Amino acid sequence: MNNRLRVLRAEHGWSQQDLADRLGVSRQSVNAIEKGRYDPSLPLAFTIADLFGLPIEAIFLREETPE
Amino acid sequence: MNNRLRVLRAEHGWSQQDLADRLGVSRQSVNAIEKGRYDPSLPLAFTIADLFGLPIEAIFLREETPE
DNA sequence: GCATAATGACAAGGTCACTTTACATTCGAG
DNA sequence: CTCGAATGTAAAGTGACCTTGTCATTATGC
Numbered sequence: 001m002n003n004r005l006r007v008l009r010a011e012h013g014w015s016q017q018d019l020a021d022r023l024g025v026s027r028q029s030v031n032a033i034e035k036g037r038y039d040p041s042l043p044l045a046f047t048i049a050d051l052f053g054l055p056i057e058a059i060f061l062r063e064e065t066p067e
Numbered sequence: 068m069n070n071r072l073r074v075l076r077a078e079h080g081w082s083q084q085d086l087a088d089r090l091g092v093s094r095q096s097v098n099a100i101e102k103g104r105y106d107p108s109l110p111l112a113f114t115i116a117d118l119f120g121l122p123i124e125a126i127f128l129r130e131e132t133p134e
Numbered sequence: 135g136c137a138t139a140a141t142g143a144c145a146a147g148g149t150c151a152c153t154t155t156a157c158a159t160t161c162g163a164g
Numbered sequence: 165c166t167c168g169a170a171t172g173t174a175a176a177g178t179g180a181c182c183t184t185g186t187c188a189t190t191a192t193g194c
Contacts, residue, residue: 001110015170029152031172038151039109041180043068046129056123062113082140096182098142105181108150 001039002061005030008052023047068106069128072097075119090114 009019009030016034020027025044033040039060040048049056076086083101087094092111100107106127107115116123 001113017170026153027171028154028173032152035172037173041151042106042109042112042127044151045109045112046068046127050129060109060113062117083142084140093183094141095143095184099182102142104143108181111181 001063002036003033004059004061005034005048008054008059009034012052022051068130069103070100071126071128072101072115075121075126076101089118 005019009016014022016030017027020030023030023044024047029040032038039045045056045060049059052059072086076083081089083097084094087097090097090111091114096107096111099105106112112123112127116126119126
């Protein structure tokens with residue numbers, strides 16, 4: 001599952017720590033999600049979407065299934 | 068996190084087992100999610116949204132934060 | 135009564151999400 | 165070169181997600 005977290009974070013001029021603080025998670029979690037090491041939980045995905053004022057689908061993208 | 072899974076499933080006339088088969092998860096997982104015992108992972112939430120042709124936000128609803 | 139389908143729930147086990155702590159790297163400022 | 169801020173990664177722990185298996189309940193049909 002790809003995501004646009006790094007881009008959105010950069011647009012706001014936030015460090016990973018800044019974003020982590022706003023989300024109430026650790027900096028390592030933000031880093032891991034950005035780097036695609038794992039996907040966030042659904043509640044955390046909602047929190048992220050709310051923070052950026054976007055729908056979840058605009059931030060987290062399905063893997064393109066190679067048809 | 069509330070969800071409209073039970074309603075959507077009923078609209079399609081599917082049993083929990085039917086839905087579980089279509090999602091590729093166990094019947095117990097469908098039951099647990101419907102009953103709110105836990106939230107699905109983000110990938111599973113996407114699979115559910117795709118199956119019903121709805122955005123995630125139309126199926127899974129934030130807890131109403133008691134203002 | 136008996137059988138079957140549907141649902142709700144629990145236990146044990148594996149994997150994943152997230153934590154804290156810690157260390158290494160990179161980069162711009164002085 | 166040194167310092168601090170930002171980032172990447174790893175280890176170890178906890179709890180959430182998801183599995184299989186099992187049992188109980190309810191409803192329907194024979």
